[in-house]
Structure formats: structure tokens, C-alpha cells
Amino acid sequence: MDLRALKTFEACVRLGHFLKAAEELQYAPSTVTLQIQRLEADLGVSLFVRDGKRVIVTEAGRWLYHEASALLNSIGAMRQTVSDIATGVNGSVRFSSIEPVASQQLAAVIARFCKTRPKVQLTMEVGGSRSIAERVRAGELDFGVCSAPPSKLMLEFEPLFxxxxxxxxxxxxxxxxxxxxxxxxxxxxxxxxxxxxxxxxxxxxxxxxxxxxxxxxxxxxxxxxxxxxxxxxxxxxxxxxxxxxxxxxxxxxxxxxxxxxxxITIGITYKDRNLLGKAALLLMEDIRSIREPNPAL
Structure with missing residues (x-):
């Protein structure tokens, strides 16, 4: 079934009139009629019957309207989620940091990030530099905050402090x-x-x-x-x-x-920037704000 035809059908039933549906969708009335006809031909059933000047939805049409509404709502949610992931409003980030960097340097940064992007599913782990680098290489972590990884792992490393x-x-x-x-x-x-x-x-x-x-x-x-x-x-x-x-x-x-x-130099390590989601890139950018030397040093 043509998704546009389903959208047109849903509007016709919801608004109770083909002309109102055409106005909402910014279609010509003839386009609305043609799409409904094609949808009925595809399904092999009548979705509307005429009673004088009135157009009445058939039983099959009422069932289809219920399902089409749910489907269109789901598609709308899918579109919004995909858009949110692309802009970093939604998505998931999994990273790890060594201690005490995690508690002394990153905790406040992570708290601000979570408050401004509550839809992002964030997992922050604490581990050793070796295991962090190996897990980043294996794809288990998006990135890590640790000491420079061994060259054999072929990871990128951005020094922070x-x-x-x-x-x-x-x-x-x-x-x-x-x-x-x-x-x-x-x-x-x-x-x-x-x-x-x-x-x-x-x-x-x-x-x-x-x-x-x-x-x-x-x-x-x-x-x-x-x-x-x-x-x-x-x-x-x-x-x-x-x-x-x-x-x-x-x-x-x-x-x-x-x-x-x-x-010792501490920094951000990751495998390939092109493989990272927008949320991960934004979090990395926030973490870069601690590049300045530790004021306690």
C-alpha cells in the first residue's frame, strides 16, 4: 500500500470530507479522489459508500482507519526519533574513564550533559586504561578517557591534560x-x-x-x-x-x-570518528572543555 494513500485516507475519515482532507494535505481534490480509488483497487474493497451528498465509511474502512492511524503515528514517532538521533537529542552513548578522572573531572560534565539531553541513554563505566583501550578497539565502548593506548590497537588519541x-x-x-x-x-x-x-x-x-x-x-x-x-x-x-x-x-x-x-598524559581515545553517533560526539566535545591544566596541580 502507498503510504501517501493511507495518509490521505486517514485524513478523509478524520475530517469527514474529501475536500477538507485535500485542503489539509494541500492536494487538489482530484488527487485525493484518485488516491482513494487506487487504495480501494489495491485492497479490493470499498472504503466509502455515497449516500446522496454524504460519504460514509464502510466497516472495512473503519477497521483500516484504526490501523492506519496507529501506523501513521508510529511512523511519525520513528521519523522524530531518527531526527533526534541525528541531532544528538536522542541516542545512546557508552564510554569509560579511569579514576580519579571520572569522579574529579568528569562527574560534573556528565551531569550537565544528562540534564540538557535527557533522552540520551548514557552508560558511564570506570576501568583501567588497558581494558578501556581494548574495549574501545573491540567496539564495546564508543570512546574512553584514559592514558595513551598502545600503538598496536590503532586507536585515535586526543590529549586533554x-x-x-x-x-x-x-x-x-x-x-x-x-x-x-x-x-x-x-x-x-x-x-x-x-x-x-x-x-x-x-x-x-x-x-x-x-x-x-x-x-x-x-x-x-x-x-x-x-x-x-x-x-x-x-x-x-x-x-x-x-x-x-x-x-x-x-x-x-x-x-x-x-x-x-x-x-602522565590523559586523553580521549576512540576507534573511528565516523562510526560515532552525534550524541557521543557532543559528549566528547563537552569533555574537551577540561583540556585546561588541572587547577590542583
Whole structure:
């Protein structure tokens, strides 16, 4: 069946007159009549019968009107949804970020995005840089916010900012009153570090590699939040990215490591910009607003 003919038929029944339907659809009256005739010929039934000057809808016509109305409404919704997806008003985005970038840098950006685009189905995950890059390559994620992926994965990478490692200390710790700390100052203290697959753990071990490495006693902790709570409980010293949001007034401070200055670049990684939906591209653009250096550094 011709969709235009169904639309014409629906208008004729709804408005109760062929001429009114022609005016609404901006057709010539003869065009409306011709489309109805073709629809009846295609179906092999009469949809209208004439009673003098009146045109009455047949039983078959009444059933078709009900179905045609639902179909046209569905098509209208489909058209609107497709249009919304094309403009980024609707759609879906699935991405992942490392911590503490996710909580310290991206949370506010994501909240604003969701408020302005409530129809977009957004899934934000938190993971490690390696797994994020591999999942982006596999097509499981639209993009990721992490360290630079291995070249063998052939992913695009847009640098956003640099992060530096620091030392998280309890305010009662004897090193807490210093503006900066040397690596040698950490000797014989319990050092709380992330798991071996974490980029911050790798950065720390690369920075201290050499003669000083055996001076440190490290304890692996799988969460920056747990490291934070353990330092607060005066269990050890945490190695964390320098974020003011990880400090706690009166309890915790983060100091730079003066003689090491370990730095890593964080950015957006994706497979192919042409494969990304409009909503994903818009979210990436919002995330680029954090390109400026971290004010806590």
C-alpha cells in the first residue's frame, strides 16, 4: 500500500470530507479522489459508500482507519526519533574513564550533559586504561578517557591534560607540613599503591626504578577511596594523582614529589570518528572543555 494513500485516507475519515482532507494535505481534490480509488483497487474493497451528498465509511474502512492511524503515528514517532538521533537529542552513548578522572573531572560534565539531553541513554563505566583501550578497539565502548593506548590497537588519541603523582598524607604525619617531599623521605614508610595494572602504579614504579626502589614497603590497594580512608586512619602514605578533591580539610593533604615529578598524559581515545553517533560526539566535545591544566596541580 502507498503510504501517501493511507495518509490521505486517514485524513478523509478524520475530517469527514474529501475536500477538507485535500485542503489539509494541500492536494487538489482530484488527487485525493484518485488516491482513494487506487487504495480501494489495491485492497479490493470499498472504503466509502455515497449516500446522496454524504460519504460514509464502510466497516472495512473503519477497521483500516484504526490501523492506519496507529501506523501513521508510529511512523511519525520513528521519523522524530531518527531526527533526534541525528541531532544528538536522542541516542545512546557508552564510554569509560579511569579514576580519579571520572569522579574529579568528569562527574560534573556528565551531569550537565544528562540534564540538557535527557533522552540520551548514557552508560558511564570506570576501568583501567588497558581494558578501556581494548574495549574501545573491540567496539564495546564508543570512546574512553584514559592514558595513551598502545600503538598496536590503532586507536585515535586526543590529549586533554597531564596528571602528576603526589603523596597523600594524614595531617598528623611528620611530612605533612612540608610543601614538597623527596622520594628519599618516603623510605621505611608503608606506601599504599594501586594494583599493578593501574597506570598510576606503573608511573610510580617507573619513577622510582633504580637504587631507591628497595627502600619502599608497598601495600596494594584496589581503590583510591580505600587508600584515602587508610591514610586517614594513619595506616600509611598514599601514592595518588594530585587532586584537591581527594584532600580532606583537617585530615588529609597531597604533596608533590619534588625530585621525581612523575607525569602522565590523559586523553580521549576512540576507534573511528565516523562510526560515532552525534550524541557521543557532543559528549566528547563537552569533555574537551577540561583540556585546561588541572587547577590542583
Amino acid at each position: 597531564e596528571e602528576r603523582l603526589g603523596v597523600m598524607l594524614n595531617m598528623n604525619h611528620p611530612l605533612a607540613d612540608r610543601d614538597s617531599i623527596k622520594a628519599s623521605d618516603l623510605a621505611r614508610h608503608t606506601i599504599l599503591v594501586k594494583e599493578p595494572t593501574c597506570i598510576y602504579r606503573e608511573l610510580w614504579e617507573t619513577a622510582i626504578y633504580g637504587a631507591q626502589q628497595n627502600l619502599f614497603s608497598c601495600m596494594e590497594v584496589g581503590s583510591f577511596f580505600v587508600i584515602q580512608q587508610m591514610v586517614k586512619a594513619e595506616l600509611g602514605i598514599g601514592i595518588v594523582p594530585i587532586y584537591s578533591g581527594l584532600e580532606q580539610e583537617g585530615s588529609l593533604v597531597i604533596r608533590p614529589i619534588a625530585d621525581l615529578n612523575p607525569v
